[in-house]
Amino acid sequence: MAVTGIKEVARRAGVSLGTVSNVLNRPDSVAPATRKRVLDAIDELGYVRNDSARHLRAGSSRTVAIVVLDVSNPFFTDVVQGAEAVVEAAGGMLVVCNSGQDPAREGRHLATLEEQRVRGLLITPVENGRHERLERLVERGIPVVLVDRGSGQLNRCSVAVDDVLGGRLAAAHLAELGHRHIAFVGGPASIAQVADRHAGAAAALAEHGGGVELEVFETKALSVTAGRQAAEDICVLPRGRRPTAVFCANDLLALGVLQGLTIGGLRVPEDIALVGYDDIDFAAAAAVPLTSVRQPREQLGRTAAQLLLEEADTDTAHGHRHVVFQPQLVVRQSTAAPRR
Amino acid sequence: MAVTGIKEVARRAGVSLGTVSNVLNRPDSVAPATRKRVLDAIDELGYVRNDSARHLRAGSSRTVAIVVLDVSNPFFTDVVQGAEAVVEAAGGMLVVCNSGQDPAREGRHLATLEEQRVRGLLITPVENGRHERLERLVERGIPVVLVDRGSGQLNRCSVAVDDVLGGRLAAAHLAELGHRHIAFVGGPASIAQVADRHAGAAAALAEHGGGVELEVFETKALSVTAGRQAAEDICVLPRGRRPTAVFCANDLLALGVLQGLTIGGLRVPEDIALVGYDDIDFAAAAAVPLTSVRQPREQLGRTAAQLLLEEADTDTAHGHRHVVFQPQLVVRQSTAAPRR
DNA sequence: ACTACCTTGTGAAACGTTTCATCCGCCCGT
DNA sequence: ACGGGCGGATGAAACGTTTCACAAGGTAGT
Numbered sequence: 001m002a003v004t005g006i007k008e009v010a011r012r013a014g015v016s017l018g019t020v021s022n023v024l025n026r027p028d029s030v031a032p033a034t035r036k037r038v039l040d041a042i043d044e045l046g047y048v049r050n051d052s053a054r055h056l057r058a059g060s061s062r063t064v065a066i067v068v069l070d071v072s073n074p075f076f077t078d079v080v081q082g083a084e085a086v087v088e089a090a091g092g093m094l095v096v097c098n099s100g101q102d103p104a105r106e107g108r109h110l111a112t113l114e115e116q117r118v119r120g121l122l123i124t125p126v127e128n129g130r131h132e133r134l135e136r137l138v139e140r141g142i143p144v145v146l147v148d149r150g151s152g153q154l155n156r157c158s159v160a161v162d163d164v165l166g167g168r169l170a171a172a173h174l175a176e177l178g179h180r181h182i183a184f185v186g187g188p189a190s191i192a193q194v195a196d197r198h199a200g201a202a203a204a205l206a207e208h209g210g211g212v213e214l215e216v217f218e219t220k221a222l223s224v225t226a227g228r229q230a231a232e233d234i235c236v237l238p239r240g241r242r243p244t245a246v247f248c249a250n251d252l253l254a255l256g257v258l259q260g261l262t263i264g265g266l267r268v269p270e271d272i273a274l275v276g277y278d279d280i281d282f283a284a285a286a287a288v289p290l291t292s293v294r295q296p297r298e299q300l301g302r303t304a305a306q307l308l309l310e311e312a313d314t315d316t317a318h319g320h321r322h323v324v325f326q327p328q329l330v331v332r333q334s335t336a337a338p339r340r
Numbered sequence: 341m342a343v344t345g346i347k348e349v350a351r352r353a354g355v356s357l358g359t360v361s362n363v364l365n366r367p368d369s370v371a372p373a374t375r376k377r378v379l380d381a382i383d384e385l386g387y388v389r390n391d392s393a394r395h396l397r398a399g400s401s402r403t404v405a406i407v408v409l410d411v412s413n414p415f416f417t418d419v420v421q422g423a424e425a426v427v428e429a430a431g432g433m434l435v436v437c438n439s440g441q442d443p444a445r446e447g448r449h450l451a452t453l454e455e456q457r458v459r460g461l462l463i464t465p466v467e468n469g470r471h472e473r474l475e476r477l478v479e480r481g482i483p484v485v486l487v488d489r490g491s492g493q494l495n496r497c498s499v500a501v502d503d504v505l506g507g508r509l510a511a512a513h514l515a516e517l518g519h520r521h522i523a524f525v526g527g528p529a530s531i532a533q534v535a536d537r538h539a540g541a542a543a544a545l546a547e548h549g550g551g552v553e554l555e556v557f558e559t560k561a562l563s564v565t566a567g568r569q570a571a572e573d574i575c576v577l578p579r580g581r582r583p584t585a586v587f588c589a590n591d592l593l594a595l596g597v598l599q600g601l602t603i604g605g606l607r608v609p610e611d612i613a614l615v616g617y618d619d620i621d622f623a624a625a626a627a628v629p630l631t632s633v634r635q636p637r638e639q640l641g642r643t644a645a646q647l648l649l650e651e652a653d654t655d656t657a658h659g660h661r662h663v664v665f666q667p668q669l670v671v672r673q674s675t676a677a678p679r680r
Numbered sequence: 681a682c683t684a685c686c687t688t689g690t691g692a693a694a695c696g697t698t699t700c701a702t703c704c705g706c707c708c709g710t
Numbered sequence: 711a712c713g714g715g716c717g718g719a720t721g722a723a724a725c726g727t728t729t730c731a732c733a734a735g736g737t738a739g740t
Contacts, residue, residue, distance in 0.1 A: 006727065016689065018729080050457065051727095055695095058727085071420060071436075072417040072418065074414075096435070281564055358722095394698075396724095398697085399725075688735090689733085691731100702719100710712090
């Protein structure tokens with residue numbers, strides 16, 4: 001099976017290079033008879049287009065990339081699926097990169113993607129502030145859409161869920177139930193989502209009319225393991241100084257906290273109430289079904305991809321848009337009024 | 341910022357094309373002074389290699405792809421992470437494709453990957469039998485490693501976990517507890533893992549000395565939703581004809597079954613015992629911590645990637661290897677002896 | 681019969697690398 | 711002084727596409 005290209009096909013069909021290319025890209029511009037000869041030659045030879053060559057010529061590829069903080073977090077897999085649907089429908093390919101919340105890894109991925117001249121980039125950056133590498137991509141003309149994050153410094157399209165509002169909803173719910181000492185479990189604080197959810201919670205409590213303490217337990221990551229550790233810290237506190245409710249920045253953490261509390265002998269929600277964030281499918285299936293803040297995950301991905309493709313297809317300048325979705329509180333069995 | 345390539349750099353540094361290329365690929369073969377000039381020119385210009393051009397010349401890329409059945413299944417995300425670690429350590433990039441158990445989608449992905457001339461392919465094929473497309477890739481010289489599946493027709497390297505043994509472990513455990521009517525929930529039956537796990541269970545029960553019935557509830561997918569539906573079917577059965585234990589082909593199904601049973605008013609394990617498969621992290625955090633069959637997920641991915649790279653690096657013929665891992669039963673609270 | 685136009689098809693150039701044969705000085709040993 | 715080696719640098723060719731200006735031949739209108 002000849003591995004060569006269009007040339008071989010052309011020879012076999014007795015036409016020129018250009019004609020084969022036309023058959024591939026503008027089939028109508030070629031006479032039916034010739035077209036058939038070429039098509040036959042193609043599959044007799046088992047010819048397959050060479051994408052590298054094609055994109056070298058074209059200047060950019062049909063590949064769109066998404067860089068997420070954690071592939072094993074169901075929140076992101078759902079976002080990915082949303083984006084995937086849109087990109088594939090448009091005939092492209094979505095490559096998924098995992099930064100694992102590590103700036104260095106994120107950097108390596110971006111470097112590779114830049115070398116690949118990807119068509120566009122969906123990203124939830126690990127860190128907030130200025131982002132040199134990202135700015136470079138943008139300068140280079142690669143469309144970038146920020147996912148699950150307001151665009152901040154970088155003037156780009158963005159798709160996000162109002163995390164401040166989400167934090168408010170969670171905290172207000174707990175305050176209304178009568179909790180006066182609430183723990184916020186989340187981290188690293190440098191992650192914008194974490195900071196916003198915390199800010200929202202703090203704001204809601206302030207409005208609620210003081211007297212409610214919000215104690216922060218910062219974690220190293222947004223994972224089940226980190227949650228379990230945080231729960232240990234909470235369990236060792238003497239009864240009086242222990243929060244009566246916990247608001248986690250993320251369902252993974254909440255699941256971990258739930259495990260940790262159970263191991264430590266505290267019951268949810270009797271001894272301590274628990275609220276998660278994301279409302280991943282597993283939240284409803286947890287040991288104690290989790291009250292959580294729901295985000296439109298797939299839609300987030302779909303919208304982000306749409307904005308990206310739109311920008312990529314527009315030659316002229318393009319007005320950046322910022323889509324913000326509203327989160328929603330889903331109350332289940334992990335929250336109840338504090339025991340008196 | 342000039343987007344042009346090596347040429348611009350060469351001009352600026354006052355050297356030839358070849359020299360710049362040498363600086364990039366064989367830095368030692370060029371005099372330190374020249375090297376510095378070139379390097380300086382490179383970052384003054386913000387030059388970034390063009391991968392398409394590079395790989396057009398080279399003939400194949402540094403990209404390895406993995407095609408999984410379901411990105412949102414934690415089993416696969418863990419496999420992916422294992423593979424990712426190995427590939428990235430080797431300086432490559434792993435692209436994750438999701439077939440979603442749909443042969444057509446799988447086909448589209450393979451077509452694209454073939455056009456991209458990927459360096460190698462890790463895949464859990466949707467279907468068992470012959471696989472024309474895969475055979476073509478192989479003929480073309482693209483290394484393929486089968487993941488979580490014996491190599492079957494295709495003579496390739498493979499990495500798998502002994503699913504028959506896993507099925508045996510689960511069924512034997514239930515039989516020993518005294519269950520005499522066990523449900524197997526899983527599907528589609530065309531998926532090899534499902535078939536093998538079922539076969540293992542059947543074999544174990546046969547050996548156990550007859551009298552144990554294994555009733556199959558086939559599902560359309562290996563998802564939480566499908567599990568919930570299966571549970572409904574089980575709940576409507578009259579007490580006497582209802583199985584006293586359920587073995588699910590997968591933890592996602594088990595989680596769904598758990599929810600469905602609870603909704604239907606049956607308690608686990610008192611009314612009905614439940615065993616899952618994969619031992620994903622969420623299994624331990626479930627409403628009732630799940631007894632499950634554990635697989636070395638990350639290791640599966642790592643080993644697969646290692647075999648692949650090994651094959652890709654070997655010019656000479658290469659003996660295909662089949663690595664089979666042993667699963668392990670993890671007993672938690674979802675299983676108990678049947679009520680009498 | 682002449683021009684104008686349309687449809688098909690052609691072939692060379694360009695995309696940005698890498699590779700490879702070659703070349704240029706220069707030092708060393710004789 | 712001369713050939714041999716050697717470290718460094720060169721430039722053209724090749725990788726497989728796509729594009730574009732152009733040619734060949736046919737049709738139609740005048």
